[in-house]
Structure formats: structure tokens, C-alpha cells
Amino acid sequence: MTTKTIDPMLPLPWRIRRARRDTRDTFTLDLEPAKAGDSLPFLPGQFNMLYVFGAGEVPISMSGDPANPGSMTHTVRAVGAVTKAMSKLKRGDTIGLRGPFGARWPVEEATGKDVVIIAGGIGLAPLRPVIYYILARRERYGRVTLLYGARTPGDVLYQSELEQWRGRFDLQVEATVDNIPTGQNWRGNVGVVTLLIAGAGFDPAQTLAMICGPEVMMRFTVIELLKRGMSEESIFISMERNMKCAIGFCGHCQFGPTFICKDGPVFRFDRIDPWLSKREI
């Protein structure tokens, strides 16, 4: 029997099986290995380095179902040169992929507890695997709540899936938008995502929170959760920094004594909090 070793710095070719536009500036790619059998098991919260040939490489969180490692799903926001080039790729095109890297969301530690998942903007993408994971093992968890905030109704990700989840009796889903531009329809809430926390009705002592979104949104969300009686040890956030090598060698994503790529991107709040308030970092 031979053991297959994968060089973490060597991108493998993956083919785009499906490319679809989610919102004005966000798209989702479903990838399959160019070579049969190259499937990569991953855990919710991990990320891949995606390489657009001739443009560059970027870290992108997994946003698909971890039960299906033969198909990697990535939801990407086209904001820089590489992601803009990536947005132009079509079905059948090849992309380089290294991964999976990084720490996972605490889905095992949440067993037997209430779970509150709080996402802002494209932060819902790295949390979607958590929702798939929990729903596949729903009996293991207590009350599960998803609170999601987006800029406008047109920026809401995974709209049909959110509707499906909202229809379930075992998942509380609340979505809100910051504002409603003229011409857009929205029957949900208006206001920032932190305002949804008061109505979520979870037991702070028995709850584990997972948060992903812009850093300022996560900061205010944590303040709100602490105000409601949650402990810093039961709050997890996903950090984003300039990740390059993804294995803690290059130092680009060093954050205090940690490397976001290797020790994160998911951190327990109390372990990263001392560095969040250091403006020099």
C-alpha cells in the first residue's frame, strides 16, 4: 500500500463544475478534482488557497457541505484583482487548489448545547458548513438559532436556502438588512444584526456562539452576547488577515503570538481578545 502525501505548497488542479452569481458582487464556485479520487475531506471553518492562473492566489473559506468532500464549494466576493479574475471563470475552467487549512468551528464542543450562529454579509459563507453539519446531526444539539445581517435585500446570500431553513421547526432563522434601497422588496427585519440577539431566546449559560463577519460587526456582537450573560469562553469568531502560505511559514498573517492561517481562522474569543484591542497589530 502506498501513502499519498500532499505538498501543502503545491496547488492541485480542480475543475469548475458550476459557477453561479449570488449577488451583485458575490459568486459561488462548485469545484471537482480534475483527477478522479483527489477529494479532500474538510471541517466546517477551514479554508482553501485558490489559485487563478496568471492572477494569483487567495484564501477562501469552504462554504459547502463537509459530508461531500468530493465537491468543494466556495462563495467569493469579487473585491480584488484575484477574486475579480476568479469571477470571470466559467464551468469547465481549471483552478489551482491547496488545502484544506486552518482550525475548525467547535461543532463537536457544541454537542448537547444551544447554538447561536451569527453571520454578517459574506460571513454566512464560512458558517454554512456548520449549519449543514448540525442539521445532519440535529438530535445532538439543543436550540439552534441563525441570525444573519446583510447590507440590503439584494446582498442576502443563499436566499432560497434561508427560506428552506426558516421553514424548519428545529432551526430559528432571523435575517435583517441595514437598509432597503428603492425598488427592492424585503419582508424581513431592518436594523443591524446585533439587534436580533435580544429576541433569540437562547440560554446564555448553555449556549455556544459562532460569529463571522466584518471585524467591527463581530466586536459589537460579542459585546451584546456578553451583556446577555454569555462567557468569553463560549464565543468563537473567525478572523481574516492577509494569508499567503497558509501553513504559518511566511508570517503575513501573524496576529500577536498567533498565525491566523495555522492557529485560526476560528478562535475562541478569550484567546484572541487581548490582541483585538491592540491597534498596532
Added chain:
Amino acid sequence: METLEPLLTAHPFFRDLAQGDTRLLTGCAKNVRFEAGQVIFREGEDADQFYLIRDGKVALEVFITERGSAPILTLGAGDALGWSWLIPPYKWRFDARALETTLAFALDGKCLRGKCDEDPRLGYELLKRIAAIIGDRLHATRLQMLDVYGARD
């Protein structure tokens, strides 16, 4: 005779308020119900009620001539609606409309002001609670204005 006191005590606004104070304020309260789409109040009207939402959803809206009603905030169970009854000239600054069947307590603004004038300790306690709500809303509005989900390029 059954009063609203036990129900008021269960609302977050009254949490940990001294029993005597809740009893005193119960005299200003009544149960109200709004159907989906019903206007609760409009900008410029007399702000004579303080609403505490028990169930349902309410949109705070501002009317813009070119756009019609623009929702600025959604309130739900456990939230307080309106503090213009406390601050002269006691006029609503926004519109409020029920988005679904909504149950609330309506506390008469004039009655509340009267109780606060008679008992400044109670007035201070109420003011602290309302100031906390105003602070939270101001904080949320600032976060909303930051446009945190906007692209950074």
C-alpha cells in the same frame, strides 16, 4: 380583579423593577392589538403612548416624498416602541406600522409623566431604562451608518 401587573412584570422593560413601582405603573397600562398593516402612529401626531411589544413585529418608518415609506428599524417581542411621550413637544418623529398581528401594552404618556413627577425616584428609574434603550438604538444606528458590509476596495 385581575390586573395587567403579572404580564407587565414579564416584559423585559419591567425586569427587576420593584413590585410597588410596577403596580403603580400598571394603572397607566392597557392591552392593545394591531393587525398586520395597521398604522400605530404617524410622524407629527401627539405622542401620548409608550408601547411595550409583547408579540409580533412593528416597522419604524420615515416617509420620503420621492420613495414613500422607508423602513428604518424593525421591533419585535420584548422591545419598547416610542419615547416621544417623554420629551416635549410630545410628537412622534417617525411612523410605526404593524408588520404582523402585534400585541402590546400601551402606557398612557401623560399618566406616566404624572407618576414620575410625583415620585422622582421612580422617574429616575424609568429614565435610566429608557436612556439604555435610546443608547442601544443610537449605537445600532451608528453601526448601521458605518456600512460595515460595504466593499473595502
